[in-house]
Amino acid sequence: IMLLAYIAALIVLHRTRFGRNVYALGGSVATARLMGVPIARTTIAIYAIGGGLAGLAGIVYSIYTSAGYSLATVGVELDAIAAVVIGGTLLTGGSGYVAGTFFGILIMGLIQTYIVFDGTLSSWWTKIVIGGLLFAFIMLQKALGWATTKGRRPGNASATRS
Template identity: 60%
Template sequence: MNEKFLPLLATIAVFVAIFVIGGLLYNNFMSTQVLGDILADNAFIITAAFGTTFVILSGGIDLSIGSMIGFVGVVIANLDLAGWHPLLAAALMLGFGFLFGALQGLIIDICDIQPFIVTLAGLFLLRGACFMINLDSVPIQNGFVGWFSGLGIPLPGGGVLRSSAIVMLLALAGGIVIAHFTRFGANVYAIGGDRTSATLMGVPVRRTTVGIYALGGFYSALGGVIYAFYTSSGYPLAGSGAELTAIASVVLGGTMLTGGVGMVAGTLFGGMILGLIATIIIFNGTLNGAWIMIVSGVLLFVFIVLQRSLVGSLRMRGAA
């Protein structure tokens, strides 16, 4: 058994454990119906988190995700008003997300500024742009959106794998291929593991950095498209704080914030864990919603401590 799968297995084990706990607490909890709902409800944020996984793997951070989700929704809704087909608008926004991310990556690398600040600027910029366009929620009228969000593959046991979840799983497949089966992906791991070494080994750091943030922008725009189609609207406040949830999903998924270690597949389960916790607490009905954040916080904390010790044991052996 390869030790690189350990964090992923830990994440899956936690996911299963929480699912079982939910099943013990409530009847009907352990069903494909609940699973399908969690997948569909969290698809937008998990999709965006796939992009964040690349950014964090490279040792960076992307805070512009939530604003991108909101901005994409608002623009699609307004283009819908102008008579655009939603798919065309979505394609436009995916391109925009890619370019916006690339621009952030370019600034980060050329000016050698911390990604935190650059993407924080991106966060303000895009959120501000949302409010410039609209102050209120704008419904998307085109019948395609309603038809699309109604699509789904029935699961055994009465659940449905909704279209948003399907798009998310396709995005996951793409992410896995990019991360593990392309040179770009290998370069991301190299830069995150040891930037100096990667440079000396000849990794094209600038091109890769631009690519990483472009990918991050693309995935968050895709998250925005999913959200807009799922809710059939564009709302300027949509996705507020989503960047932090995405980062939490990535970390719970076993990716190290220091970069170089982690897997895209882990992020799916990390995001699902957060979704499960929310669902369990909502199922209870009497518990305050604040408990969602408290439990998520505790879990995140435990995970980071676990990771720290895991990496500690890895580094100790090689240290001089």
């Protein structure tokens, strides 16, 4: 099911008008409006798809664990956000790829597997390491964003030298 959702997201986000609308809306609502993107319809569709996928994930998890405990996945939000950010998606929006998120998931899985199977560290260390990685990637995004905006300033002499 995950593989089907991944392939569908890859195709929809990178090959359809709806996918381009999603990226435009993520970049800037004002810019998307100027481009003629139907803001309300796209936003509602994004939330509907997200809700449907969250419901599907809940059903799959309930089947997997043979239980319906609603608090079983409390704290997984950090893992989801970290996987997306580690995969290269900007928190400011408008930039990111499904394949990058997939590699972010793989990196997090490797970290969690190593810490849990090593046996010398508590499982809480996975949250600490993932939180540290998330912080590092957010700082890296901020630094890169700051460096690129500094280089694009009209009065910046270093950007105009040949």
